Amino acid sequence: xxxxxxxxxxxxxxxxxxxxxxxxxxxxxxxxxxxxxxxxxxxxxxxxxxxxxxxxxxxxxxxxxxxxxxxxxxxxxxxxxxxxxxxxxxxxxxxxxxxxxxxxxxxxxxxxxxxxxxxxxxxxxxxxxxxxxxxxxxxxxxxxxxxxxxxxxxxxxxxxxxxxxxxxxxxxxxxxxxxxxxxxxxxxxxxxxxxxxxxxxxxxxxxxxxxxxxxxxx
Amino acid sequence: xxxxxxxxxxxxxxxxxxxxxxxxxxxxxxxxxxxxxxxxxxxxxxxxxxxxxxxxxxxxxxxxxxxxxxxxxxxxxxxxxxxxxxxxxx
Numbered sequence: 262x263x264x265x266x267x268x269x270x271x272x273x274x275x276x277x278x279x280x281x282x283x284x285x286x287x288x289x290x291x292x293x294x295x296x297x298x299x300x301x302x303x304x305x306x307x308x309x310x311x312x313x314x315x316x317x318x319x320x321x322x323x324x325x326x327x328x329x330x331x332x333x334x335x336x337x338x339x340x341x342x343x344x345x346x347x348x349x350x351x352x353x354x355x356x357x358x359x360x361x362x363x364x365x366x367x368x369x370x371x372x373x374x375x376x377x378x379x380x381x382x383x384x385x386x387x388x389x390x391x392x393x394x395x396x397x398x399x400x401x402x403x404x405x406x407x408x409x410x411x412x413x414x415x416x417x418x419x420x421x422x423x424x425x426x427x428x429x430x431x432x433x434x435x436x437x438x439x440x441x442x443x444x445x446x447x448x449x450x451x452x453x454x455x456x457x458x459x460x461x462x463x464x465x466x467x468x469x470x471x472x473x474x475x476x477x478x479x
Numbered sequence: 480x481x482x483x484x485x486x487x488x489x490x491x492x493x494x495x496x497x498x499x500x501x502x503x504x505x506x507x508x509x510x511x512x513x514x515x516x517x518x519x520x521x522x523x524x525x526x527x528x529x530x531x532x533x534x535x536x537x538x539x540x541x542x543x544x545x546x547x548x549x550x551x552x553x554x555x556x557x558x559x560x561x562x563x564x565x566x567x568x569x
Contacts, residue, residue, distance in 0.1 A: 273552040276523055278494030278537060287556045345558050355493060357523055357530045
């Protein structure tokens with residue numbers, strides 16, 4: 262009955278110059294492992310699949326942001342192999358524009374939960390996501406200008422990584438700790454430039470029914 | 480976080496990235512990425528449309544410059560890589 266344990270991060274923003282990009286990422290050891298990767302690139306090409314250590318990842322969503330000429334995607338994997346493995350993302354053709362790549366591992370995690378995606382609008386961009394007990398929230402925000410803040414929940418600035426892929430991507434923003442169940446407001450800001458606000462739920466074990474629940478039932 | 484230095488070469492008409500070391504020296508990171516930006520980065524910037532429609536290939540760059548380096552991957556583990564402190568070690 263706890264929030265997921267945050268694990269290793271691997272992040273990169275560079276031009277793939279190929280119909281795939283493969284970057285080594287080290288998955289932490291532990292129970293109830295989980296891996297998520299956030300991707301943003303030009304909307305001229307598409308994501309087709311992803312693998313980690315050769316295992317197919319789940320394609321959670323992709324969304325085109327035409328106003329920003331961008332395409333975003335999220336892939337996840339439950340119980341990924343531990344240690345250093347190649348995280349490979351495949352495209353429908355060679356990509357000659359920069360790719361924002363942000364992978365994070367977790368342990369003691371209940372997996373992927375809710376997702377809410379909000380297109381471009383004025384700053385501050387604020388929205389809710391309804392989460393279960395002990396979940397974490399991760400936010401990605403894209404704009405034509407550098408992100409100023411990401412707040413999870415609204416009013417609490419959290420660290421994030423800023424990638425410049427011709428558009429500006431704020432990625433990797435994550436809750437400081439697990440949330441109580443319910444609607445949580447999150448916010449991203451820029452200096453008077455429109456921005457998107459995508460948020461996803463990373464579930465704790467309490468919300469998914471972990472092994473401990475099994476033994477309680479027994 | 481450490482920064483991984485990757486060697487970039489052409490293989491089968493596509494970029495091939497090979498991690499060759501890591502650094503925590505921001506000056507070395509800047510030096511590597513400035514060289515990339517003025518080389519392969521500039522080539523991409525000037526030829527993106529031609530590359531996408533197949534009018535040219537990345538061989539146009541790599542026939543002249545066999546390899547370049549880039550230092551834009553950050554991670555928390557050294558992953559068995561050696562630490563590089565000088566661009567001459569590449």
